[in-house]
Amino acid sequence: MTTIAARDSVPRPRSRRDELQDKGFSYLLAFTAFLVLIALAGAALSMLWGGREVLAQEGWRFFFSTEWNPVENRYGALIPIFGTLVTAAIAMLIAVPVSFGIALYLTEIAPAWLRGPVGSAIELLAGIPSIIYGMWGLFVLVPVMTEHVTPWLNDHLGTLPLIGPMFQGPPIGIGMLTAGFVLAIMVIPFVSSVMRDVFVTVPTRLKESAYALGATKWEVVWDVVLPYTKSAVIGGIFLGLGRALGETMAVAYVVGNTVRFSVSLLEPGTTIAALIANDFAEATDTYRSALLLLGFVLFIVTFVVLAIARLMLMQLQRREGLQ
Amino acid sequence: MKLSIRLSTAIIAIAASVGAAQAAEVTGAGASFVFPLMSKWSADYNTATQNKINYQSIGSSGGIAQIKAGTVDFGSSDKPLDPKELAEAGLIQFPSVIGGVVPVVHVAGIDAGKLKLTGPVLADIFLGKVTQWNDPAIASINEGLALPDGKITIVHRSDGSGTTFNFVNYLSKVSPEWKEKVGEGTSVQWPVGLGGKGNEGVAAYVKQIKNAIGYVELSFALQNKMSFALMQNAAGKFIAPSAESFAAAAASADWTNATDFSLIITNAPGDGSWPISATNFILMHAQAKDAERAKAAREFFAWAYENGKAQASALDYVPLPDSLIKQIEAYWADRTK
Numbered sequence: 248m249t250t251i252a253a254r255d256s257v258p259r260p261r262s263r264r265d266e267l268q269d270k271g272f273s274y275l276l277a278f279t280a281f282l283v284l285i286a287l288a289g290a291a292l293s294m295l296w297g298g299r300e301v302l303a304q305e306g307w308r309f310f311f312s313t314e315w316n317p318v319e320n321r322y323g324a325l326i327p328i329f330g331t332l333v334t335a336a337i338a339m340l341i342a343v344p345v346s347f348g349i350a351l352y353l354t355e356i357a358p359a360w361l362r363g364p365v366g367s368a369i370e371l372l373a374g375i376p377s378i379i380y381g382m383w384g385l386f387v388l389v390p391v392m393t394e395h396v397t398p399w400l401n402d403h404l405g406t407l408p409l410i411g412p413m414f415q416g417p418p419i420g421i422g423m424l425t426a427g428f429v430l431a432i433m434v435i436p437f438v439s440s441v442m443r444d445v446f447v448t449v450p451t452r453l454k455e456s457a458y459a460l461g462a463t464k465w466e467v468v469w470d471v472v473l474p475y476t477k478s479a480v481i482g483g484i485f486l487g488l489g490r491a492l493g494e495t496m497a498v499a500y501v502v503g504n505t506v507r508f509s510v511s512l513l514e515p516g517t518t519i520a521a522l523i524a525n526d527f528a529e530a531t532d533t534y535r536s537a538l539l540l541l542g543f544v545l546f547i548v549t550f551v552v553l554a555i556a557r558l559m560l561m562q563l564q565r566r567e568g569l570q
Numbered sequence: 571m572k573l574s575i576r577l578s579t580a581i582i583a584i585a586a587s588v589g590a591a592q593a594a595e596v597t598g599a600g601a602s603f604v605f606p607l608m609s610k611w612s613a614d615y616n617t618a619t620q621n622k623i624n625y626q627s628i629g630s631s632g633g634i635a636q637i638k639a640g641t642v643d644f645g646s647s648d649k650p651l652d653p654k655e656l657a658e659a660g661l662i663q664f665p666s667v668i669g670g671v672v673p674v675v676h677v678a679g680i681d682a683g684k685l686k687l688t689g690p691v692l693a694d695i696f697l698g699k700v701t702q703w704n705d706p707a708i709a710s711i712n713e714g715l716a717l718p719d720g721k722i723t724i725v726h727r728s729d730g731s732g733t734t735f736n737f738v739n740y741l742s743k744v745s746p747e748w749k750e751k752v753g754e755g756t757s758v759q760w761p762v763g764l765g766g767k768g769n770e771g772v773a774a775y776v777k778q779i780k781n782a783i784g785y786v787e788l789s790f791a792l793q794n795k796m797s798f799a800l801m802q803n804a805a806g807k808f809i810a811p812s813a814e815s816f817a818a819a820a821a822s823a824d825w826t827n828a829t830d831f832s833l834i835i836t837n838a839p840g841d842g843s844w845p846i847s848a849t850n851f852i853l854m855h856a857q858a859k860d861a862e863r864a865k866a867a868r869e870f871f872a873w874a875y876e877n878g879k880a881q882a883s884a885l886d887y888v889p890l891p892d893s894l895i896k897q898i899e900a901y902w903a904d905r906t907k
Binding site for chain 2 (some may be wrong): 272312315316318319329386387389390393417418419420421422499500503504505506507515517523525526529530532533
């Protein structure tokens with residue numbers, strides 16, 4: 248008896264083999280996590296290193312200059328940065344409300360037999376290669392923009408004060424607005440599937456309590472479902488935004504690829520990714536250096552945007568804590 | 571899984587046996603412009619001689635960089651290097667095939683070959699100075715043609731390319747203002763217009779946008795049934811783009827006095843010459859590390875000059891004139907020992 252009790256009270260040292268295995272396993276996991284960091288830092292730094300020639304030549308001007316002249320080797324990143332942000336913003340303005348609608352319909356309103364097929368169809372959209380979106384945009388969306396959308400925008404929105412100049416332009420159908428449309432369609436599957444997945448997690452009793460108090464569907468969604476899932480929804484939106492900022496091929500087909508500033512969304516423009524994809528193959532020396540530095544700029548732009556997202560999220564959580 | 575292992579073993583086995591059977595597999599890289607023809611030539615050459623040519627379409631700049639680094643047996647570029655640069659890198663240079671750049675328009679009521687343009691007017695259009703189709707500058711050289719009162723939309727290549735290089739090189743030759751304001755290069759800062767990716771991108775834009783003008787290689791203009799314009803050449807004649815007018819430009823160009831064939835044949839003299847003709851160039855080391863493979867590469871081009879003319883014409887390229895081939899062979903004999 249006593250021997251047994253003594254044996255139980257003093258825990259046996261762990262088997263050495265187990266300990267080693269655990270340690271090895273934790274190192275392996277740490278390595279996989281750091282691998283991503285190393286790859287990220289490596290990619291960013293090698294682009295910065297590749298762009299050192301232009302950085303030395305242009306200095307800070309590179310980030311604020313609107314010039315992009317390969318013949319005279321003068322480069323500035325402002326117009327591609329502007330184009331990247333504007334097309335991504337248009338995409339999100341369209342994609343977020345539509346994704347919200349899709350997710351709500353699938354979780355709250357649609358009959359059960361419809362939820363599976365429609366949900367899978369939306370996820371399938373995410374698997375289509377971006378070049379297909381680009382070609383669809385060029386051959387299907389551009390003619391629609393030319394014949395219907397652009398003239399309508401010119402006549403109706405183009406005459407408004409303040410925002411008018413944004414909607415005045417030639418009926419060529421190629422430009423930042425079209426690129427924004429195509430991006431929106433590409434981003435919707437990401438945002439809507441995240442939203443749908445988190446809307447499902449809202450406890451039924453919360454919703455039913457609201458319904459019992461006489462709330463309408465909209466009130467339940469806006470006052471119960473959304474606050475409950477807020478941070479995950481914002482996370483989903485920024486996942487989509489990340490994709491919109493970096494998308495290359497689809498944008499290169501429809502954005503017009505012109506390094507020229509224009510207030511109008513109907514005029515051709517360019518984005519960082521599209522400009523790199525277009526010119527990299529034939530670029531040498533300083534020009535190649537400028538494109539690599541532009542790649543680094545895209546890193547920074549994406550980083551800043553995602554950092555802002557994090558800050559917003561933290562702000563939200565803090566405010567909730569105070570309430 | 572099992573199947574894929576078996577498959578890859580089979581592929582390795584085949585590759586090994588091929589490697590053993592053939593001494594030299596020649597590799598080349600460069601301009602995308604000649605890629606369709608290189609593929610056809612190397613396939614036919616393989617059938618005829620069992621020798622293999624492997625050509626990678628990576629762009630002219632890439633081709634120049636790769637041959638300088640010595641990673642390929644020949645490079646290809648749409649832009650000739652000057653003799654000084656060639657000498658520094660120990661390279662030789664010779665033409666492979668002729669092509670041409672064609673202005674294409676999309677204007678209601680104007681069919682292929684109806685619109686006439688001169689070099690300076692074309693430059694003014696691409697500078698954004700001539701903005702309407704019924705501008706007197708265009709109307710005065712197109713009497714009897716109903717030109718619409720529409721704004722011209724300019725379409726250019728968005729990617730760096732040899733097509734753009736030859737096009738803007740021509741504009742620089744005929745318009746001092748273009749030369750001063752824009753200049754020449756594989757990509758330039760376009761004063762106006764929008765950019766399509768590749769020949770197919772420009773063709774698609776011009777076909778979709780009313781009152782547009784762009785420039786593409788001849789084969790794209792023909793395959794897409796686009797309305798090309800007639801151009802006034804250096805001799806003052808209005809010429810249609812065709813294999814004959816490209817060949818005329820290549821034949822009238824002064825190759826004899828061009829060291830290392832470093833000559834851009836835009837704005838070539840001669841009554842029948844198309845003014846925006848272009849040459850693709852091959853770059854090789856004069857003293858190759860692997861002399862055997864360099865020789866195999868030259869044999870391939872000698873074969874292509876001799877037996878590859880029909881394939882070139884079928885793909886809307888223009889084979890080199892015989893006089894030029896003789897000069898190239900003499901150049902080889904002189905420069906490679």
